[in-house]
Amino acid sequence: MAPIAKTQPVPKVLTIAGSDSGGGAGIQADIKTMAALQVYSSSVLTSVTSQNTLGVNGIHDLPADFVKQQLEAVLSDIGADAVKTGMLSNAAIIDAVVSGLHAQRGTWKNLVVDPVMVATSGSRLLSADAVQTYKDHLLPLTHVLTPNVPEAEVLLDMAAGSIRNVDDMAAAARQLSQFGPKYILLKGGHLAVERHGKKVVVDLLYDTANNEILQLEQPFVESQNTHGTGCTLSAAIASELAKGLAVQEATKNATNYIHLAIESSSRLRIGAGAGPVDHFHNLRWLPYSGSSFVQALYDSLPEDLWEKYVAHPFVRGIADGTLPRESFIYYIKQDYLYLQHYARSAALAAYKSKDIDTCAANAKIVTYIHNEIQTHIKYCEEWGLTREEVVATPESVFNVAYTRFVLDNGASGDALDLQVAMAPCLLGYGDIGVRLYNDPNTKRKDNPYWRWIETYADEKYQQAVHVGKELLEKLATHHVSTSESRFKEVCDIFEQGVRLEISFWQMGLDMN
DSSP: OOOOOOOOOOOEEEEEEEEETTSSSHHHHHHHHHHHTTOEEEEEEEEEEEEETTEEEEEEEOOHHHHHHHHHHHHHHTOBSEEEEOOOOSHHHHHHHHHHHHHTTTSBOOEEEOOOOBOTTSOBOSOHHHHHHIIIIIGGGOSEEOOBHHHHHHHTTOOTTOOOSHHHHHHHHHHHGGGOOSEEEEBOTTSOEEETTEEEEEEEEEETTTTEEEEEEEEOOOOSOOBTHHHHHHHHHHHHHHTTOOHHHHHHHHHHHHHHHHHTGGGTOOSSSSOBOOTTTTOOOOTTTTSOHHHHHHHHSOTTHHHHHHTOHHHHHHHHTOSOHHHHHHHHHHHHHHHHHHHHHHHHHHHHOSSHHHHHHHHHHHHHHHHHHHHHHHHHHHTTOOHHHHHTOOOOHHHHHHHHHHHHHHHHSOHHHHHHHHHHHHHHHHHHHHHHHHOTTSOOTTOTTHHHHHHHHSHHHHHHHHHHHHHHHHHHHHHTTTOHHHHHHHHHHHHHHHHHHHHHHHHHHHTO
């Protein structure tokens, strides 16, 4: 037995912040960022705001004891590889957060504090006693503090506008270390500077233990879509820390992420004011997002085409036993010939496989086809046909068209083209078998085709369908990925295969 693969624990990040009803900042921005950076996010809500891109018109703070209750509920069960704080709007809430963190020591690490203290207008959002509580109680627990220039001035009791350049920023970062954070990322978005003839943003990361400052430089982006940048950056740092990165590397990744999020935000066009950044700029969507690849193939078909296949008059004749004997005999002989080519196609798919597991999956299909062919021979013998008569049957032009279509896709296309060309047969017969077997209107007693129905409803065939579906999903991940045009190509192959299956049924009815 092969060893069971060990699952890797997903990095977990807890955000403690307010809600932004407009979705650009706060909890909403944090969760989007964490999802984009592939970590699990949990949340503790501190305040609910009424706002949009034009501004805030209402704030409702949650009771401090309920904030603490949320915090303890999350940490006692889920824990966190990193925690970030955003809007903590009064001293009581700050104390509740600090108390909750102390009570759950050992369940969390890497506290990132985004000190939301100053509105875009320049107004202070926190009272003096709340700022003091920040400094006295929260910052000593902090791993990374991420103030912008106005917030640094508030924490250091400086007059607005005191920090004017990069040297002032470096001095301020060193002074902020007195409150206990291990690292201070002082953001320079408010003080864009000219370097080498270009406008740039310089952020400073101060390592208090080693008294070292790392300058992080990004091109300045002219954009009004900067709402929630502080929330997004701190959430990105926390996400990278949760993955196990060192602070320096995590911060570099996060500043690059937010730069690209601002740069690509022009495509969003959200609201009439200061819009959000593009949190998902780093993601490329599957053409079939929201469903499996196999379901997407079904969904791509013209309306009712699949039903025309699986509920064809030939199939209905099998269900109620009224299909003419001559039509079934003609079909079963042609299907015997078809299955030989289908087995060749599955063998070709095994040859095209890049790994032993995929090769083995195709080999299983070949083995099942071999068993299915033996069943066909028994059918023919029961109906007075010898094996020699079946083998000597000339191929119908419809049979030739279908089998060569499959083999041609295998020869000229990749592994996915071949599997998709084979899929209508595999999936359709599985669908028909289960439908007819479970349909109370299907004739069971004295139906000469009942055993045929049982064959495709049988667990063995359904397992082959399951294997085939898994193989399609695996191949699509590699061969389609995010390409719309490639997805359309395989959908076209699938549709053509379904149409050829319909022709195959009609061939049986018309015996030509």
